[in-house]
Amino acid sequence: MNTLEANLDAAEATNAQLRKHLNPRWYPTFHIAAPAGWINDPNGLSYFQGRYQVFFQHYPADSSWGTMHWGHVTSPDLVHFSRAPIALAPSIEEDRDGVFSGSAVTGPDGNLEVFYTGHRWRNGRNEDDGNIQVQCRATSQDGVHFSKHGTVVEAPEALAHFRDPKVFYHEGTWFMVFGTCSADNRGQVHLYHSADLKDWQFDQVIFQDPDPNVFMLECPDLFPLATPQGAQHWVLTYCPMGKKKTGYLYRNDHTAGYVVGDWAPGRAFTARTEFTMQDFGNEFYAPQSFATPDGRRVQFGWMGSFTVPAAPQLDGDGWFGQLTIPRELTLTENLRLDSAPIAEFTGLRAPGPAGDHAPFFQADSITVEPNHTVEIADDAGPCELELTLDRAQSTAVRAGVLVHHTAPGRGTYIACDEQSGRLVVDRRTTGGPDLGYRAAELSGGKLRLRIFIDRGSVEVFGHDEGGASTVLSSYSFPADGPRAITLLAESGTAVLRDVTAYSLDTIWSK
Ligand code: FRU
Numbered sequence: 401m402n403t404l405e406a407n408l409d410a411a412e413a414t415n416a417q418l419r420k421h422l423n424p425r426w427y428p429t430f431h432i433a434a435p436a437g438w439i440n441d442p443n444g445l446s447y448f449q450g451r452y453q454v455f456f457q458h459y460p461a462d463s464s465w466g467t468m469h470w471g472h473v474t475s476p477d478l479v480h481f482s483r484a485p486i487a488l489a490p491s492i493e494e495d496r497d498g499v500f501s502g503s504a505v506t507g508p509d510g511n512l513e514v515f516y517t518g519h520r521w522r523n524g525r526n527e528d529d530g531n532i533q534v535q536c537r538a539t540s541q542d543g544v545h546f547s548k549h550g551t552v553v554e555a556p557e558a559l560a561h562f563r564d565p566k567v568f569y570h571e572g573t574w575f576m577v578f579g580t581c582s583a584d585n586r587g588q589v590h591l592y593h594s595a596d597l598k599d600w601q602f603d604q605v606i607f608q609d610p611d612p613n614v615f616m617l618e619c620p621d622l623f624p625l626a627t628p629q630g631a632q633h634w635v636l637t638y639c640p641m642g643k644k645k646t647g648y649l650y651r652n653d654h655t656a657g658y659v660v661g662d663w664a665p666g667r668a669f670t671a672r673t674e675f676t677m678q679d680f681g682n683e684f685y686a687p688q689s690f691a692t693p694d695g696r697r698v699q700f701g702w703m704g705s706f707t708v709p710a711a712p713q714l715d716g717d718g719w720f721g722q723l724t725i726p727r728e729l730t731l732t733e734n735l736r737l738d739s740a741p742i743a744e745f746t747g748l749r750a751p752g753p754a755g756d757h758a759p760f761f762q763a764d765s766i767t768v769e770p771n772h773t774v775e776i777a778d779d780a781g782p783c784e785l786e787l788t789l790d791r792a793q794s795t796a797v798r799a800g801v802l803v804h805h806t807a808p809g810r811g812t813y814i815a816c817d818e819q820s821g822r823l824v825v826d827r828r829t830t831g832g833p834d835l836g837y838r839a840a841e842l843s844g845g846k847l848r849l850r851i852f853i854d855r856g857s858v859e860v861f862g863h864d865e866g867g868a869s870t871v872l873s874s875y876s877f878p879a880d881g882p883r884a885i886t887l888l889a890e891s892g893t894a895v896l897r898d899v900t901a902y903s904l905d906t907i908w909s910k
Contacts, residue, residue: 404548407489411469415460415486423717426856426877429782429906430748431703431722434458434471435483439721441564441619441686442700443470444487444504447693448512448543452478454700455487455514456723457501463713463720465706468498468519474543478698478726479747481907484544487514494518494534494551501564501619502535503688505574505597512540513597515576517563518551533562535578537597552600553592559583561616561641566688567597568623571665576600579617579638587614587640589622589669606669607636607659614640619656619686622663625697625731634663635729635737636671637678637687637699648822648839649677653707654685660735673735679724680840681825681860681872689729697729698742703857703873708834711877712856724873725852725859738869740861741850749784750903761901768799768889768896776901779882785851787899789816792845795892802886803853804830804878812876813888814860816847823847823862825872831879843868846897852904853885 401409418436433439437460444455451474458471470488475481488499495518502516518536523529535553538546553576555562561581568575576592582605591603609617618639626632637658643650657678661671678687679701687701704710704721712720727739752758760783761776768774777783780803789799800815813826817839826837843866852859856877862870887896 404489404491404546407491408486411460411486411489418461418718421716421718423712423715424855426712426717427719428722428854428856430852430904431725431854431857432456432473432481432700432907433719433722434460436718437461438463438465438719439471439723440465440702440704441501442688442702442723443501443516444514445688445690445698445700446504446506446512447690448504448506451476451543453504453512453543454481454723455504458486460486463718468500470499470516472544477744477747478692478742479744479907480909482909487544487546488516488538492518492548492550494520494536497521497524500533501686503566505567505569507539507597512543513567514538514540514546515552515565515567517565517578519563530560535565535576535600552598564619566619566621573665575603575665577606577620577622579620581616582608585615586612587617587642589617589620589636589638593665604668606663607671609640609675611640611643611675613642613644616641619688621687621689622669623689623691623697625729627731627733627735629733633660633672633731633735634669635660635731636669637689639686640675648680648841651838652682652685653705656685656687656701658737660731660737676736678737678739679871679873680838681874682827682834682838683857683875684724684873696742699727699729699739700724701873703875710875711831711833714833722857732867739871740869741852748904748907750905757902759900759902761899763899764897766887766896766899768796768887768894770796770889770892772889773802774887775884776887776899777885780853780885780901782854782904783901784904785849785853785885785901787849788897789847789849790895790897791816791818791847793895794889796889796894797891798824799889799892799894800824800887801851802884802888803851803858804876805884805886806831806879806881810879811884811886812858812874814849814851814858815888816842823860823870823872825858825860825874827874827876831877838872838874840870840872841868842866842870
């Protein structure tokens with residue numbers, strides 16, 4: 401048995417111990433999470449040998465961040481998933497202190513080619529004396545068992561942060577982008593190119609965040625997308641470290657967003673837009689995308705936090721961190737990046753009595769009287785709720801839905817706030833530990849909402865007639881007791897149309 405195999409076995413054994421004590425009260429049923437322990441960034445998203453491959457940053461021994469491994473799940477359809485063994489563990493000098501984030505592509509010889517950051521603390525313990533980060537390569541013939549090939553891109557001595565390779569193929573060449581902190585402390589994206597995935601040459605610095613507070617860009621992802629009118633652009637998603645919290649923007653300790661612009665081999669990226677947040681919820685970070693065989697751009701993000709302790713960690717539940725549901729990315733005419741649940745996600749709707757995907761609640765129209773509530777479920781499991789708020793017919797100052805509604809007054813409130821013109825996710829009364837709310841701007845007209853309610857999270861997709869689409873993804877850890885879903889109108893009426901709720905099956909194949 402080689403060192404990698406031995407370390408993977410040890411990681412599996414530790415994780416099996418932790419799994420015995422897993423508390424399921426907030427554990428997701430339709431989001432990817434580790435069987436126990438911690439996960440962060442999605443890694444290596446790809447389609448290989450007929451299955452979708454989703455890897456993720458994983459610490460198998462605890463519910464907090466630790467020495468990084470790559471966890472692994474696969475799916476035939478992006479909706480139903482099976483667990484695979486932990487794919488990568490530290491086993492060579494370059495990744496001594498962690499197998500950090502990266503990506504995967506199918507190589508010319510049909511192997512799965514993985515690129516990741518080998519991480520070392522310079523002092524062997526923590527970041528106080530800096531990091532040594534290099535880009536490494538590993539390959540697999542079956543997508544399950546990997547051989548490591550060591551460093552393909554060395555770290556320049558001066559750079560403290562140098563990580564998260566995202567590899568893609570374009571016009572006959574392989575390209576790799578990753579994030580760095582420059583010698584003068586600016587967040588940059590570096591580009592390398594290769595003919596064979598083995599030898600990599602520095603190409604150029606293709607982007608520097610114009611914000612001088614931003615000192616590092618984590619998890620950059622560069623991909624082409626066309627507008628509905630057929631204009632071809634390139635989208636650069638990244639996570640700027642050091643962004644200042646301001647007004648409604650960048651409230652999370654870690655922010656993810658994008659710029660849309662143009663890029664071609666041999667050139668730098670030229671931005672046509674400012675940096676824009678992609679998701680306005682409390683937990684959305686380190687997104688990664690890939691192209692599906694039918695040409696869609698699909699993205700997963702990480703819901704979690706490095707800095708704000710969460711209830712499953714504080715209460716010893718044995719796990720923390722989940723990925724978002726898969727989202728299809730599209731570009732609008734005015735160069736906004738929209739995200740929507742992938743179409744096939746409706747396949748998770750649980751069959752009703754007739755065997756089809758019947759809703760457990762359906763109403764064409766509901767008027768909620770001023771300062772009244774209408775309960776649509778007294779104890780809902782994981783589900784999807786759809787409704788349209790007819791804002792022109794409503795007079796409520798705020799109107800929406802309380803989910804994870806436990807004791808009277810406790811729950812997560814998803815509401816349209818007419819005074820601020822924003823869609824709000826407010827978890828002040830949910831059950832903790834992190835309070836506060838997040839709010840995203842709406843344009844106008846009827847507001848269509850799709851809300852995905854798992855045991856410990858909400859993902860809210862809003863679409864309004866003004867054309868804006870708005871996403872907020874947040875943890876929501878309900879207090880004990882039945883978890884109702886309740887419509888609410890404050891200081892006025894709320895007119896709701898096409899209110900439909902579906903139970904959602906688990907993503908895990910039996
Ligand atoms: C982003 C990140 C990456 C790094 C990984 C380590 O969340 O900090 O930059 O590769 O997580 O787990």
